[in-house]
Amino acid sequence: MSGSGERGTLPPASFAQDVRAALVLSRRDQRTLLAGILLLAIAAMLPVFSQTYWLSIGVSVAMFTVLATSWTLFSGPTNYIALSTAAFFGIGMYIVGGGLPYAPFPVLVLIAGVAGALFAVVVGLATLRISGVYFVIFTLGLAELVRQIVAWGQHVMGTSSGLYVLLNISDRTMYWLLLGLAALVYLIGWLIGRSRLGFALRIIGNDEVVAVHCGINTARAKVILFVISCTFASITGALVAPRWSYVEPSIAFSPFLSFEVVIMALLGGVHRLWGPLVGVIPFTLLWEFISAKFPAQTTMLLGACFLLIVYFIPRGVVGLIEDLVHKGMRAKDGHD
């Protein structure tokens, strides 16, 4: 087969080439990195100012930043709305809950990441050929399926319906762990955005037929991103498990979580890496307010928020900001 070896005049793309290209930083890239590190340092100082209420909100913000941003890594460019966050989050949580008597916490977090990744490979290969509403429904059903299996397993083994997670981790430590994880999500997302893989994903999201005819292995690209995204959900579930001293399937695999993540990401905007963050912060604060003032109507108000966001700010807060900046620039140029 002489034909398969001849791929034109240029050597085939290698991973090393990608890495090298990613490491060439323009002035603008350097500024972006510096700003990121600065923001991270500021965020890391939160525990200095508050040890209680605001720190606990900080933990929620950090957790949802990881979940919503990693969700966006896959769903943003491909437009595949995945409602499977809870499935992977719950797996991570259960691995820590079930494994604590046998292994140290850090090891369990690693295992959760690996297990989440492997499960995501299987799910990804099975589902990413279906698209649109079928994919949405499948991923929603997936969380429910895993939950039922876990509940059934606990029933068969004769254990109680839940698990005690008896590990003392201070809010401060957990906040820093989640912040570190968020930094990792941003770093990976930034690198993907600069890579061939990121470009492939954007082409796939625009037109899959064109992508295929450009030589893109669409299934592979989608599975890789899906796995990255789900692995982070799994690790997050593992990290925050000690926050709930008692986990049971209805908490760990709550479909509510999947919806919250989607709403926050959409509120912020899914076409920029920092988009979900500007959705997570206001939404978490709003959510605190709602659950404190109207504890009985939370679900209804969540639904209302969802409708308002989709109707009034379809491009998210990022879209609003960009429109404003655009308008401001035009005004300055004297065109408006």
Added chain:
Amino acid sequence: MTDSAALSVDGVSKRFGGLVAVDGMSFHLSPNETLGLIGPNGSGKTTMLNLISGALKPTAGAIRLYGDDVSAEPATEIARRGVARTFQIVRMLPSLTVLENVAAGGVFGHARRWGVELDDFARSLLRRVGLQVAPDSPVSTLTYIDQKRVELARALASEPKVLLLDEWLAGLNPTELRTGVAVIEQLRSEGTTIVIVEHVMDAIRSLCDRCVVMNSGAKIAEGTPREVLADAEVIRAYLGDANA
């Protein structure tokens, strides 16, 4: 003979249930040749093109690219082996800039570039197809012919061994048509191997070395444009019995 062909189609059929869209087609394409694939509406030309590009799999027969059988390969693999195409209804990547739309063709396919090299190459292709807009502008601002130019440049970005143009000239006004023909003429003079599916007869006469005429999925004539357009059966296929 077959081994030296850039592309050879050998007894290829495509069935959709009871409908035979392509029926035992055989033809070949030499390197640097421009072949016109013509025929009345619904004669199976676009299906034939889809079979070559891998968008559809043949029910029977073999398609070879420089001697390698690619009939069973997915479209991705066929693109990587050097077949690039444009689409009957132009397909832009709306959220990407003009330059990115072109670059998309040159990263994952036959010839592969990245970074500055890719950028420079994509810019040179924009010049080659005669596009005179800012490379960073969104594709939504482009006129129809400019979108067609972008699509052509995207196909060229992979430095294809075989270029498939599916009614690339359709929908252009007379001025644009002249420009479009000149663009393809330019590619042809550079030695690009091209299959053109087209309805514009003037373009076929001036651009094609040879023509294959299809009717009801089967080949009814083959030869130089002058020969096939004078063929009684071809005239009958296009105009009906009374004119033959």
